[in-house]
Amino acid sequence: MHPPGFERGSSDSHVQQGAVMPIQRALSALYGVNLRSGRNTCGCANYAGSALDKNFAAFSYTIYDWLIEPQAMVPAMSRTRPLRHAKPGHIEAVKVRIMADSSGLDCHVGRTEQGTAVRQRSIGAVIGGSLGNIVEWFDWTIYATLAAVFSRQFFPSDDPTVSVLVAFLGFAGGYVMRPVGAILLSPLADRYGRHHLLSLTIILMGLGSLIIGLTPSYASIGILAPIMVIIARLVQGFSAGGEYQAATVYIVENAKPGRITFYSSLNYVSIGFSILLATGVAALITNTIPEPALSTWGWRIPFICASLFSIYGFYVRLKLPSTDSFDKVKSDGKINRQPVRTVLANYPRQCLLMFGIASYTVIYYLWLVYLPTFANLVGGLPLSQGFIGGTISLAVFCVLLPVWGLLADKIGRRTVLIAACLLLGALCVPLYGVLKSGSFALFLMANVAGCALTAMISAVISPLSCELFPADVRTTGVGVPYAFAGAIFGATSPLITTWFIRIGHPDYIAYYVMLFCGLVLAAAVFLPGKVGRRDSLFQG
Template identity: 45%
Template structure:
């Protein structure tokens, strides 16, 4: 084999490894984003109520309940990945995600099967949450264990970029769906099409993951015959209390992501009357900004360290959340104002997300990496991430953008203090 041919094969393998590691996170976030974007459309079909706001909150409650599956998935799937390898479990998570997508797409309405409709939707969300409870940390471990030491954050960034690309794809699909279908068709069955697309994407992701190799770090552990029992893996996590706490606090930032990258168009429609199509279009620009910011900040963190970016993101939200949210809460909110707010929020999120996957992976040794990341990550995401739309809607109803901003500021104050006094430079 020639050197040119060998180099081409190596590049091809590396590309497939990066895509295979990131594709599951892409599909997971596409599904969760589509649900967040379209909840206001199908809420009355699945969660009927006399008050439209009550229907919306019920649909977002199902969104939040889906996060209850995350800790369960983390407890079950993460130790399995530490015992049997990253590759096998990555294939399993993507299958479960696809099943959840198709279940939502095919679910009959409340008018057809009564209370079983919201129960089925919630069950599908729980299944997706269970899958997501294993996906993130296993993929983060996989990508970082394949990555070169000097560019570990950059090599791990496709997982975080995939979030932005997923939201971008979901935004585009949601925008096209609302434009292609009439309001009547959109409400009756058009909203289901994006979820079918999510199921088909899972099949492609499964194909990619069948062709990827196990990580060198895990193969080395296997060769040393150091595979341990699942019970001992879970028990050994107690040896890393500081690291577990840091992961939990970092994932408090998940509230920012769900609010600024997913819920923001719905929030702008609720508080400023911005039409959904304009909200989706503005979110496209925000997703593009995020996708540019993540690899840039990841590359810079490989040179200057991770902590400045963690502190910078939390401090930015601490200072600017209220002014930005206040800009949205005006009658006749313009497309330009919404887009500006969405882009700034996306860049603040990118400051954090460009480095967190690498920080997580570098905190733990190979034998407990997936479990050490996954369990506190999933618990934090369930408490603060999944509840973001419901909490933001309720807080705005209670006290306007000030109450929403105060909640964000409290979370960010905790994060800043942790990163300044507790989080090490990895």
């Protein structure tokens, strides 16, 4: 804040001198000269007066702030005696501080503009990085939700259950292709830039959605119909194998220092948003388009819309700039031509820790996706109520993600992760136990509590993962272990939980979740060095 008449760039010297006249009289004795002789005392960039006048202008600013806004001067003046009792050495110290304040006036505007640019870059990175998540998880949810509607179009059978199961084989095939995509696509981001891989992955996702949406039925082209659908799912799985790590690394490397966890947590908000959007679209289509139009062409609408959105995402990502971390690696001539080999040979411990952290996908699936089905099977809760409760809990998950991100930026990512694992592990058995009652209120309470703690884990996963690896192999180091953990645990969790229920021990699911809470906890405890701590700096 500046005193009246000291506005930057003002040329009205009379106003400026009039504004500081009382201060001039008070300080003339201190300097022993006539301070009113200066023709302009604004001390700004366009000022060409003497050094003494500049010092006076700076001193005027400081005294004004001291009188009008004393809280702003407490840190600077709290260690100094009053000027009228000050020794010459003290006065010189104050004058040096004042001159520094004067030279920093223009710098303050530069810092403000720079801070705004960093914040805009962080937000742009979140938007660009999250677009692929929206397409991926929208398609994933739509496929799972509408499989019972379109399965007979491509996988005809006398038993509708068989048609659905075969449709889900294509769904599982997407998980199988993720490690392949991670191994082949991740090195591209470490060689040519994260933004280039983001452009590639989103267009592959959109291509898969378009193939599914436009493939004729089995009655029209025979065996080619299921083959094309399975190929489309494999392409999407391959693309997803490169999407997560490219988006994660891009967002984290562009995030504002001190707010890295906050901005990276927004990437998971996009996942929750896309699931909510897909669920809403599926509900809208199934309730507004009657049969047989729904099973013939109605289900194709969301897939085609997803492919069109991917074109927009491709356009946005095509304009994304590179990250400073990658640019530094490139300018230093340290581009790694064999990042997969380097990661496996030089960072085996980090890969193991990354694999342990990525196993949290089981926790994510069982709390955010599977819980309504579990409550229906063991407690008789109607699926309609379960899905309503699941939607509410997912909304809570999305809202809490940035909150936990801000907390982690204050107290440390490792601290938040350890606390979340301990709390969720301790509450698994009682929370799953109340689901046997069939009460909607108890189900909602358990689901919200579990999603809130799952959000704590999700909020810190991205920056923790990126901190484990140097910039030249970061995308590969994050992507390969994550993809293998997702393929192994994500693809098998539905089978294992169904088997627990079939053998009459649904309570085993709670211990299954506890097992993975312990696995993630162990990875958090054994993180090397300052990784995940509050005072750790993200180094490119």
